[in-house]
Amino acid sequence: MPTSAKASARQRTPATIYNHLKVEKKWQKEWEVNGTYKTENPSLRSGSKRLQPKMYVLDMFPYPSGAGLHVGHPRGYIGSDVYARMKRMDGFNVLHPMGFDSFGLPAEQYAIQTKKHPGPFTDKLVAQYKKQLEVIGFSYDWSREVSTHRPEYYKWTQWIFLKLCDAWYDSKKNKARTIDELVTLFEKSGTKSVAAFADNATPTFSAKEWQSFSAIEKQNILMQYRLAYEGFAEVNWCEELGTVLANDEIVDGPTGPVSERGGFPVIKKAMRQWFMRITAYADRLVEDLQPLDWPNNIKEIQKNWIGKSVGSEITFEIPAAQTSVSVFTTRADTLFGVTYIVLAPEYPFISEWQNVISNWTEVEAYIKSIAQKEENERTAADKPKTGIQLKGLTAINPANGEEVPVWIADYVLANYGTGAVMGVPQHDERDFAFATTYKLAIIDRPLVDKNEITKKVAGTLVTKYKMRDAIFARQRYWGEPIPLRHATNGLITPLKEKQLPLELPKVKSYEPSGNGESPLSQVKEWIKEGYETNTMPGWAGSSWYFLRYMDPTNNKAFAGKKALDYWKDVDMYVGGAEHATGHLLYSRFWHKFLFDMGLVATKEPFKALRNQGLIGGSDGRKMSKRWGNVINPDDVVKLYGADSLRLFEMFLGPFEAHLPWSTEGIIGSRRFIERVWRLALKLKDQENFRASGERLARTKDRENISDLGASQKALHKTIKKVTKDIQTFSFNTAVSSLMICLNEFEKNGVSEKDFQIFLQLLAPFAPHVTEELWNGSTSIHLAGWPKFNPKYLVEDQVTVGVQVNGKVRAEITIAIDASKEDIETAALALPRIQEFLQGKSVKKIIVVPGRVINIVATE
RNA sequence: GCCCGAGUGGUGGAAUGGUAGACACGGGGGACUUAAAAUCCCCUGCCCUCACCGGCGUGUGGGUUCGAGUCCCACCUCGGGCACCA
Numbered sequence: 001m002p003t004s005a006k007a008s009a010r011q012r013t014p015a016t017i018y019n020h021l022k023v024e025k026k027w028q029k030e031w032e033v034n035g036t037y038k039t040e041n042p043s044l045r046s047g048s049k050r051l052q053p054k055m056y057v058l059d060m061f062p063y064p065s066g067a068g069l070h071v072g073h074p075r076g077y078i079g080s081d082v083y084a085r086m087k088r089m090d091g092f093n094v095l096h097p098m099g100f101d102s103f104g105l106p107a108e109q110y111a112i113q114t115k116k117h118p119g120p121f122t123d124k125l126v127a128q129y130k131k132q133l134e135v136i137g138f139s140y141d142w143s144r145e146v147s148t149h150r151p152e153y154y155k156w157t158q159w160i161f162l163k164l165c166d167a168w169y170d171s172k173k174n175k176a177r178t179i180d181e182l183v184t185l186f187e188k189s190g191t192k193s194v195a196a197f198a199d200n201a202t203p204t205f206s207a208k209e210w211q212s213f214s215a216i217e218k219q220n221i222l223m224q225y226r227l228a229y230e231g232f233a234e235v236n237w238c239e240e241l242g243t244v245l246a247n248d249e250i251v252d253g254p255t256g257p258v259s260e261r262g263g264f265p266v267i268k269k270a271m272r273q274w275f276m277r278i279t280a281y282a283d284r285l286v287e288d289l290q291p292l293d294w295p296n297n298i299k300e301i302q303k304n305w306i307g308k309s310v311g312s313e314i315t316f317e318i319p320a321a322q323t324s325v326s327v328f329t330t331r332a333d334t335l336f337g338v339t340y341i342v343l344a345p346e347y348p349f350i351s352e353w354q355n356v357i358s359n360w361t362e363v364e365a366y367i368k369s370i371a372q373k374e375e376n377e378r379t380a381a382d383k384p385k386t387g388i389q390l391k392g393l394t395a396i397n398p399a400n401g402e403e404v405p406v407w408i409a410d411y412v413l414a415n416y417g418t419g420a421v422m423g424v425p426q427h428d429e430r431d432f433a434f435a436t437t438y439k440l441a442i443i444d445r446p447l448v449d450k451n452e453i454t455k456k457v458a459g460t461l462v463t464k465y466k467m468r469d470a471i472f473a474r475q476r477y478w479g480e481p482i483p484l485r486h487a488t489n490g491l492i493t494p495l496k497e498k499q500l501p502l503e504l505p506k507v508k509s510y511e512p513s514g515n516g517e518s519p520l521s522q523v524k525e526w527i528k529e530g531y532e533t534n535t536m537p538g539w540a541g542s543s544w545y546f547l548r549y550m551d552p553t554n555n556k557a558f559a560g561k562k563a564l565d566y567w568k569d570v571d572m573y574v575g576g577a578e579h580a581t582g583h584l585l586y587s588r589f590w591h592k593f594l595f596d597m598g599l600v601a602t603k604e605p606f607k608a609l610r611n612q613g614l615i616g617g618s619d620g621r622k623m624s625k626r627w628g629n630v631i632n633p634d635d636v637v638k639l640y641g642a643d644s645l646r647l648f649e650m651f652l653g654p655f656e657a658h659l660p661w662s663t664e665g666i667i668g669s670r671r672f673i674e675r676v677w678r679l680a681l682k683l684k685d686q687e688n689f690r691a692s693g694e695r696l697a698r699t700k701d702r703e704n705i706s707d708l709g710a711s712q713k714a715l716h717k718t719i720k721k722v723t724k725d726i727q728t729f730s731f732n733t734a735v736s737s738l739m740i741c742l743n744e745f746e747k748n749g750v751s752e753k754d755f756q757i758f759l760q761l762l763a764p765f766a767p768h769v770t771e772e773l774w775n776g777s778t779s780i781h782l783a784g785w786p787k788f789n790p791k792y793l794v795e796d797q798v799t800v801g802v803q804v805n806g807k808v809r810a811e812i813t814i815a816i817d818a819s820k821e822d823i824e825t826a827a828l829a830l831p832r833i834q835e836f837l838q839g840k841s842v843k844k845i846i847v848v849p850g851r852v853i854n855i856v857a858t859e
Numbered sequence: 860g861c862c863c864g865a866g867u868g869g870u871g872g873a874a875u876g877g878u879a880g881a882c883a884c885g886g887g888g889g890a891c892u893u894a895a896a897a898u899c900c901c902c903u904g905c906c907c908u909c910a911c912c913g914g915c916g917u918g919u920g921g922g923u924u925c926g927a928g929u930c931c932c933a934c935c936u937c938g939g940g941c942a943c944c945a
Contacts, residue, residue, distance in 0.1 A: 296863080296864090297863055297864065297939075297940080300862070300863055300940080301862095301863080301939085301940055301941085303862095304861095304862065304863090304940070304941060305940085305941080307941090307944060309944075309945085311945080327945080328944095328945065329945060330944095330945065331945075342945095383943085385943075410943090411943050411945095412943085412945080413943080413944065413945090415944095416944045416945080417944070417945065420945095421945050422945080423945095424945090428945070429860090429943090430943055430945075431945080433943090464944075464945095465944090466941090466944050577939080577940095578939095580940080581940085581941095648883095651871090651872095651882080651883070652871065652872085652883095653871055653872055654872085657865090657871095657872090658938080659871070659872090660870095660871080662870080662871065662884070664870090664884055664885070665870090665871065665883075665884055665885095666884095667883095667884075668882090668883045668884055669883085671883095671898095672883090674897095674898095678898090732871095732872075732873085732882085733872095733873070733881090733882085735882080735883090736872090736873075736881070736882040736883075737881095737882085738882095739882055739883075740881080740882065743882095799878085800878080801877080801878030802878085803877085803878080803925085803926075805925080805926090806924095806925065806926045807926095808878045810878095811878065843925090844925065845925090846877090846925050846926075848877050848926095850877095851877045851878080852877045852878060852926080853877095854877080854925050854926060855925090856925050856926090
């Protein structure tokens with residue numbers, strides 16, 4: 001930083017009244033001009049400069065909505081900024097960027113309503129958001145800003161998508177590999193030598209057969225292996241609106257689900273979609289959670305979401321239909337207690353057995369009635385279980401040869417396990433309820449060893465997951481185009497890298513097309529080229545943005561190898577807990593894939609994670625326009641200053657706690673800053689401010705109560721406390737200890753030198769006022785982080801509570817190194833204690849040095 | 860229903876099993892001022908009391924311990940996640 005600019009900025013004497021508007025504006029400009037927070041990549045570093053340890057501190061980037069920021073939004077950003085600033089001062093090479101997740105529904109809705117392109121609108125919102133963030137004084141390196149809707153960014157989102165398309169999961173090597181490698185394996189030996197994570201019904205074939213397949217046949221087979229693949233999925237379809245709806249666009253109507261807008265019926269419909277085979281990574285996504293420094297509840301949520309369960313697949317023969325059914329169970333030990341077999345109504349082969357099912361008409365009617373039910377309705381836990389027996393069929397228990405009836409029932413899910421369950425009413429609550437309703441046998445049999453019985457009946461030990469593959473397509477305009485072409489013969493070709501980005505075309509209308517496809521399907525040139533009409537979902541761009549910050553202008557790669565090898569991963573990630581099963585899972589999946597491909601250096605993207613709590617309205621409700629309780633940070637900054645806002649949001653309570661906003665509360669933070677300011681003024685007058693004793697005038701009558709030594713002690717205690725508290729995100733107690741320290745300074749006086757150190761501690765929280773009062777030759781924010789000297793932390797006297805039978809009755813102040821005996825003697829000598837011990841005999845004395853002494857006496 | 864987490868003054872909250880209520884807001888009283896604001900000083904968990912002394916007190920009930928807001932068991936309330944996952 002040019003010192004001349006700095007020096008000239010310093011020369012003014014501080015105004016007697018703290019003018020936050022002037023001071024904050026001045027330094028924000030100064031920082032920008034001087035590039036105070038600019039972060040350099042090591043490769044760009046000039047000459048022999050020492051390589052500092054890296055520290056990547058990241059916020060979850062916002063979606064820039066029209067409503068703008070309210071006072072709750074910056075809370076997480078302030079926390080991460082305090083952390084980043086402290087690390088930067090401490091000598092780390094800190095990467096602290098910000099950007100915008102700018103594809104999404106609200107901008108699309110705006111486009112539909114105004115019939116204008118969402119691009120310029122989004123750009124405007126981004127600029128607005130940025131402005132709101134800037135006045136708060138974050139230490140972002142804005143030169144690294146990214147927005148997911150810009151073609152130079154989404155080029156690489158598309159590129160990663162194509163990589164995923166071009167990959168399969170090798171279950172043996174436990175990593176992703178390219179499709180080329182899979183094809184080579186197929187050419188060599190067919191499916192024989194391939195252990196892959198693929199669709200259930202993937203066919204087996206020899207090398208010879210593979211060669212005989214047509215291009216389309218090959219494509220269909222490979223599609224069952226690709227990590228990004230095309231398939232069919234049930235979606236919420238609204239005929240009247242002619243569109244697909246998200247779950248939260250649907251409400252309950254009197255006769256079933258209806259659209260929130262218009263109240264039209266919504267049904268389930270299978271539609272062509274792109275998917276991400278995230279299930280291939282299920283196991284690693286669970287396993288690799290363990291060492292992460294993440295909040296336990298987020299880890300727990302992800303674990304439950306993935307829902308790993310280890311069990312057995314056991315086959316029951318059904319001789320009448322010349323078939324068999326495999327069930328999945330985690331309780332193979334209860335196999336002897338099976339009294340029936342039950343299949344999901346959607347079980348694929350039921351209709352093939354209709355000749356041997358004597359009550360087929362009723363069965364068919366039942367299946368139909370279930371198909372019309374909404375999934376929510378079907379799976380409501382309190383719903384009575386329904387089912388029907390497949391008369392004429394019996395299944396044979398492989399453990400003992402017993403014949404049991406075969407049922408279908410709506411409490412069995414088609415898309416979990418094998419879609420078939422063995423009924424053990426004795427040991428399973430749901431089976432018990434079902435058996436009771438339909439008067440099925442309930443038998444009590446001894447339990448056996450799970451593994452042994454599985455082996456004995458020729459079953460297999462398997463692991464199942466609740467998590468499903470993620471749909472990776474939206475029938476919307478405002479998202480990344482999927483960079484593929486569909487030829488009229490059905491062949492799909494990915495675009496070449498040099499053809500990227502595939503930019504969004506102009507459209508006439510942003511309305512849904514009416515046939516459930518995206519507005520892109522109405523663009524003639526688009527269709528002529530055979531481009532995919534679906535766009536990517538909102539989470540595509542956000543699944544890798546943190547990598548782009550490492551090297552944001554690279555036009556040869558999503559990030560350069562040098563940058564990736566240096567920055568590696570995010571050291572501290574801060575954001576809302578609501579992303580636990582979305583963004584945080586998808587990012588981990590993409591990152592693991594990129595790791596498998598040798599494109600990133602670590603197997604996890606976010607080493608540490610912290611969640612900030614929400615700030616609600618002062619009325620205890622959620623902050624929203626609807627309740628009229630929204631506080632705009634711009635107003636707060638204008639009135640009290642950014643430093644006050646920052647300090648207050650950190651002081652309010654624990655970082656992760658949900659807290660109500662308090663308009664009165666921020667006054668305390670403002671007052672604190674003003675007191676710091678006034679103390680600085682006093683230090684202008686006298687090199688070392690000596691307390692006049694005004695604070696103690698009433699209680700103590702001393703000429704000079706100034707005690708700079710006491711202040712020095714307080715300061716070093718504060719250095720220790722603040723350092724530790726910022727590391728652990730205990731910002732509220734860090735601020736509180738700074739307040740305590742200032743109280744000491746005012747009471748005892750303080751030296752100029754100690755006051756400057758105090759400013760350093762305060763700098764991460766209140767960057768503007770501390771910079772203004774700082775006397776150094778560089779910015780305070782690059783001035784190093786203070787170290788405490790343990791010698792100032794040593795107390796020679798300590799106050800110890802004296803308890804009798806566990807109740808505090810007195811206290812004594814005694815030398816810190818007093819022996820237990822000394823403490824005992826001193827405590828017993830106290831008149832108050834003597835009184836309490838009257839007529840009792842001392843049984844035992846417990847001395848906790850420096851804390852408490854407990855005298856245990858008889859009653 | 861299952862899995863997490865939390866319940867502390869008027870309010871936000873603090874407290875390695877060791878003196879509960881730090882820090883701050885609000886409230887009360889005082890100083891300064893012609894006055895107000897700002898600032899500074901004192902008090903502020905509840906009950907009894909002029910005061911001292913004392914009693915009670917961290918959602919409820921038990922337990923462990925010399926000692927429990929903190930650990931264990933049961934329950935209540937609130938928040939979050941999942942929703943018949945076999």
